[in-house]
Amino acid sequence: MQFGIFSVSDITRNPVTGETPSEAERIDAIVRIAEKTEEVGLDVFAIGEHHNPPFFSSSPTTLLANIAARTERIILSTATTLITTNDPVRIAEEYAMLQHLSKGRMDLMLGRGNTGPVYPWFGKDIRKGLALALENYNLLHRLWREDVVDWEGEFRTPLQGFTSTPRPLDDVPPFVWHGSIRTPEIAEQAAFYGNGFFANHIFWPAEHFRRLIDFYRQRFAHYGHGTVKQAVVGLGGQAYIAKRSQDAYKEFRPYFDEAPVYGHGPTLEEFSSTTPLSVGSPQEVIDKTLGFHDTFGDYQRQMFLMDHAGLPLKTVLNQLDLLGEEVIPVVRRELESRRDPESAPAPTHAGLVTAKYGDKPARQPRPNANRGDNVTGASPYQDSEVEADYPSLF
Amino acid sequence: MNDPTRDTTTPPFRLAVVSGGTGDPSTTRMLADRIAAAVTRLAHDRGEAVTTRTIDLRGMAGEISTAVVSQSIGPRLAEAVAILGEADGVIVSAPVYKAAPSGLFSSFFHVLDNDLLIGKPVVLAATAGTARHALVVDDQMRPLFAYLRTLTAPTSVFASSEDWSDGALGRRIERAAIELLLLMQSGFARRLKDEAWNGYQHEYGSAGGTEFDIDLDSDMMRLAAGGGAGGGARA
Numbered sequence: 001m002q003f004g005i006f007s008v009s010d011i012t013r014n015p016v017t018g019e020t021p022s023e024a025e026r027i028d029a030i031v032r033i034a035e036k037t038e039e040v041g042l043d044v045f046a047i048g049e050h051h052n053p054p055f056f057s058s059s060p061t062t063l064l065a066n067i068a069a070r071t072e073r074i075i076l077s078t079a080t081t082l083i084t085t086n087d088p089v090r091i092a093e094e095y096a097m098l099q100h101l102s103k104g105r106m107d108l109m110l111g112r113g114n115t116g117p118v119y120p121w122f123g124k125d126i127r128k129g130l131a132l133a134l135e136n137y138n139l140l141h142r143l144w145r146e147d148v149v150d151w152e153g154e155f156r157t158p159l160q161g162f163t164s165t166p167r168p169l170d171d172v173p174p175f176v177w178h179g180s181i182r183t184p185e186i187a188e189q190a191a192f193y194g195n196g197f198f199a200n201h202i203f204w205p206a207e208h209f210r211r212l213i214d215f216y217r218q219r220f221a222h223y224g225h226g227t228v229k230q231a232v233v234g235l236g237g238q239a240y241i242a243k244r245s246q247d248a249y250k251e252f253r254p255y256f257d258e259a260p261v262y263g264h265g266p267t268l269e270e271f272s273s274t275t276p277l278s279v280g281s282p283q284e285v286i287d288k289t290l291g292f293h294d295t296f297g298d299y300q301r302q303m304f305l306m307d308h309a310g311l312p313l314k315t316v317l318n319q320l321d322l323l324g325e326e327v328i329p330v331v332r333r334e335l336e337s338r339r340d341p342e343s344a345p346a347p348t349h350a351g352l353v354t355a356k357y358g359d360k361p362a363r364q365p366r367p368n369a370n371r372g373d374n375v376t377g378a379s380p381y382q383d384s385e386v387e388a389d390y391p392s393l394f
Numbered sequence: 395m396n397d398p399t400r401d402t403t404t405p406p407f408r409l410a411v412v413s414g415g416t417g418d419p420s421t422t423r424m425l426a427d428r429i430a431a432a433v434t435r436l437a438h439d440r441g442e443a444v445t446t447r448t449i450d451l452r453g454m455a456g457e458i459s460t461a462v463v464s465q466s467i468g469p470r471l472a473e474a475v476a477i478l479g480e481a482d483g484v485i486v487s488a489p490v491y492k493a494a495p496s497g498l499f500s501s502f503f504h505v506l507d508n509d510l511l512i513g514k515p516v517v518l519a520a521t522a523g524t525a526r527h528a529l530v531v532d533d534q535m536r537p538l539f540a541y542l543r544t545l546t547a548p549t550s551v552f553a554s555s556e557d558w559s560d561g562a563l564g565r566r567i568e569r570a571a572i573e574l575l576l577l578m579q580s581g582f583a584r585r586l587k588d589e590a591w592n593g594y595q596h597e598y599g600s601a602g603g604t605e606f607d608i609d610l611d612s613d614m615m616r617l618a619a620g621g622g623a624g625g626g627a628r629a
Contacts, residue, residue, distance in 0.1 A: 134617040141620075182598045184608045189618035203465050208599045211606055265464030274466065 001335050002346040003328050004044025005037045005320070006079040006236070006303040009057035012310035015258035020310075023056050027063075029313040030056075033306075034067040036317050038074040040324025043346075046077035046109065046303060051118050061094040068102035075348070076102055079200075079303065080111030080179045084129050085122035087156060088136040092143035092164040099169045104349025107175035109198050109234075110137060128155070134189055137178075141193055144173035147365070147384045163380045170362035175347040177234055177301075180212070187212055191219030191231070196300070196347060200236030202275055206295045213296055230344040234301035235292055237276040238308075241322040245280040251315075252279055259309035282326035289331050298335075298343035406443035407578050409433060410481035412474075414451045414488040414499030421521045423450065425553050425567075426487035429517055432571030433483070442579070447481075449474045451498050458498060461505040475506065479602035483515040483578040484544070490522035490530045495538075503538060507600040512543045513586035515577035517570045518550040525554040543594070545582055547573040 007030060013020040021029065034045040045067065047057050057063060064076040076098070081091060091108075098106050112133050119126040135153050142149050143164040152158040168174065177196035180186035181204065190197040197216040201209040213233055220231035242248035249268060256268045265271075272279045278288040289302065304323065307316045345351060353362055365383070368376040411430050415422030426448075434444040451458065457468030467475070478484065488495035516539055520531045531550040539546045549570040557563045596605040609615065 130614055131617060134614065138617070138620055184598050185614045185618045188610075188615055192619040203467075204599070205603065208603065212598065215608060262464040262466060265460045266466045266468070270460075270468060271466065274468070 001299075001332060001339070002043040002075065002301045003332065004042050004046060004075070004077070004301065004303045005033065005306055006044075006046040006048070006077075007033065007057075007305070007307050008048040008079070009050060009055045010260065010308050011054045011056060012260065012308065013258075014310040014312055015254050016310075017312075027056055029316075030063070030307070031067060031070065032313060033316055033320070034074070034076075035070055036320045037324075038071045040320050042074065042320075042324055042328065044075045044077055044301065044303065046079040048079050049082050049113070050115065051121055052115065061098045064106065065098055065101050068098070068105060071105075074105065076106045077177075078108045080109045080113065082113050082118065083110040083136050083140070084112050084132040085118055085124050086136075088140040088143065089156075089159075089162070089164060091136075092140055093166075095174055096144065096164065096166050096168050099174050099349075100166055104169050104172075104353075106349075107177065107347060109177040109179045111179040124155075130183065130185060131155075134185060137176075137189060137193075141173075141176075144168050147381055148379075167365045167381070169349065170353050170357075171365060172349065172352045172356055172362065175349075175352060177232075182208070182212065184212065184215060187216040188219055191216050191225075192223050194220065194223065194225035196232035196234060198234035198236070198301070198303075200303075202236060202238075202277075210295055226344070227342060229298065229340055229342045232301075232344050232347055233296065233299040234303065235276075235296065235299055236303050236305065237278065237289065237292070238305035239278040239285050239319075239323065239327075240306075241278075241280070241282055241285050241319060241327065243281060245284055248279050248281065255309040255311055263309070282322060282330075285323075285327050286330050286334075289327070290334055293335055293338065298339055300344060300346040302331075406445045407437060407482045407575075408480055409444050409446045409578075410477050410484045411446060411448040412451065412478075412484065412486045412499075412502070413448065414486075414496050414502070415521075416452050416489065416496075416498070420452075420489075421553065421558070422487045422489045422519075423448075425519050425521055425551065426485050428564075428567050429485050429487075429519060429551060429571055429574075432567050433485075433575050436568075436571055436575050440575075442575075447477045449477060451502050454502075455498055458501050458505065462501050467505075471505070474502075475510065475602040478506070478510055478514075479604060481514060482583065483517075483574050484511065485517045485519065485574070486535070486539075487519040487521070488535065490520050490527040493527060494530060495520060495535055500538070503542065506542075507597070507602060507605075508542065509594055509596050509601045509605065510542075511539075512591075512594055512601075513583035514544050515547060515574050515583065516544040517547045517574045519552070519570075520550075521553050523555055525556065527554065528552050545577055547577060549573055 011021055011023060011026045037045045047060050047063055049057055049060050051058050060078050068076055095108055112129050116126055124132060132155055135155055139151055147163055149159050149162050177198040178186050178190035179198040181200060187197055199209045199213055217228035217231040221228045240248050240252035242251060253268050257263055262271060271277055278285040306319050365381040367381055368379060370376060409430055411426045413423040413426045430446050437444045454470040457471040461467055461471055488499040518531050518535045531552045536546060547570055549566060551566050551570050553563055
């Protein structure tokens with residue numbers, strides 16, 4: 001079981017002080033938050049992707065590579081990478097590079113995002129959002145698994161004899177989560193490929209998410225990737241913790257009341273009783289988090305949103321101390337004791353390498369010589385089995 | 395005219411009343427109650443029973459505005475959705491203040507799933523302080539319910555202050571009530587659900603949290619499973 005922090009990268013006015021951090025301050029803060037995530041014993045740090053103010057994370061792999069250089073243990077991930085508007089060729093290249101630099105300490109979550117206007121900024125049509133997500137992943141999946149790809153689809157120029165570089169670390173593609181809140185097609189795609197399914201179950205009744213996750217588990221088994229229990233499930237959450245419950249409500253309320261998305265809507269009490277938001281003492285947050293397991297069964301990754309709505313860095317770091325020291329150790333112990341041995345382990349690069357190679361050494365692709373025209377010829381790697389099929393003029 | 399599938403053991407018609415009235419007593423609620431009472435009496439005369447549940451929007455104004463701005467559905471709103479989802483027929487009654495059904499009334503229907511009321515018989519009613527608002531029912535409420543694909547009764551009922559002392563209002567109420575009863579008796583909404591439900595757009599979990607069927611035989615599902623313009627499935 002992995003526990004982590006995910007951030008949407010919002011730059012929000014602190015409603016208590018009235019001050020809005022600069023982009024520079026917030027970017028420095030997120031690096032500190034990621035380092036702290038490792039220091040307090042959590043397992044994953046993930047960043048969102050946005051292409052407009054008031055967000056800063058337009059270039060997640062650059063940020064995550066910097067964090068990788070500053071940390072030793074945590075897995076770096078995304079929440080989410082836009083599989084709709086990014087060219088899957090660029091995703092393949094950038095995240096493979098991140099995988100090398102982080103020595104495999106990364107994975108990524110693919111999603112459609114929640115910002116409609118982003119589509120035309122990248123020349124895409126929002127009406128094709130779902131089809132873009134599905135087709136782009138179909139291509140991305142192959143780019144990481146086949147040295148040489150011939151491909152033709154609806155949404156980008158065809159590829160002929162294309163090799164995405166660098167090849168994945170140890171020739172083992174990064175683990176992929178497909179994130180969705182109510183789209184069965186995304187769950188189906190996750191199941192078809194044997195990838196993870198992440199439900200950021202905010203707002204909706206837990207019952208709806210349980211049905212969608214059950215569908216994903218059944219289809220995962222249907223496609224022969226294992227039993228329903230071996231499917232890989234992640235859940236979202238958010239928390240605000242204080243030693244005393246009433247202090248947690250008092251301290252968090254001004255941020256909640258002004259928060260983007262749900263501020264000026266439900267009361268903090270209503271929202272925390274009907275959604276995964278946990279506000280209260282460490283024990284209350286422990287109890288609520290364990291309640292997710294009661295609903296969804298064994299799962300592999302629990303993420304928490306801790307740094308949004310204008311919370312200052314000092315408060316966020318303090319929250320991470322409380323989460324890492326007083327909440328997660330108890331939840332981790334309790335969930336391990338409940339865990340069915342049949343359930344899938346949490347995904348790691350080491351686990352994927354072992355699954356692919358067993359005790360044998362991993363493949364390390366070495367390119368063939370440059371022919372002089374900056375391509376390596378029909379067989380890009382010395383051990384490539386597939387010959388590229390180039391169009392010929394003669 | 396009775397639906398042959400209904401017999402004496404058939405459960406009573408479930409009638410839902412939605413009132414946007416804000417006063418207590420409220421003429422908007424009174425108008426809806428008079429229509430509901432007429433439906434019940436006419437049904438009784440024909441050996442049918444009706445159970446009525448009333449949704450007073452006044453008591454959930456906060457939850458409705460919360461749902462509009464944040465998608466969060468509160469417990470009273472969730473119960474209202476459940477009542478409407480189970481209803482065989484619906485009476486909706488709106489106050490008119492400014493040449494339109496009240497914002498509270500409209501907002502309530504704006505946050506419902508698009509497929510919650512498909513095919514259900516609905517009587518439209520409205521009250522106002524002046525007869526100059528009379529066309530609001532047919533000119534504005536009817537398009538809203540057309541969008542929701544309800545089976546809207548031909549007679550709508552509008553009552554301005556002076557109508558309450560005119561016997562013609564009672565006759566319009568009777569007319570709307572018999573229309574609603576006959577539409578409920580036809581079993582149209584039920585049969586539509588049985589025979590043509592897939593022809594309408596549904597989102598996962600829509601129709602008030604009842605629409606969980608997943609069609610695996612669609613273009614998007616085939617694309618999800620690796621299919622597409624580039625060729626067959628490859629795992």
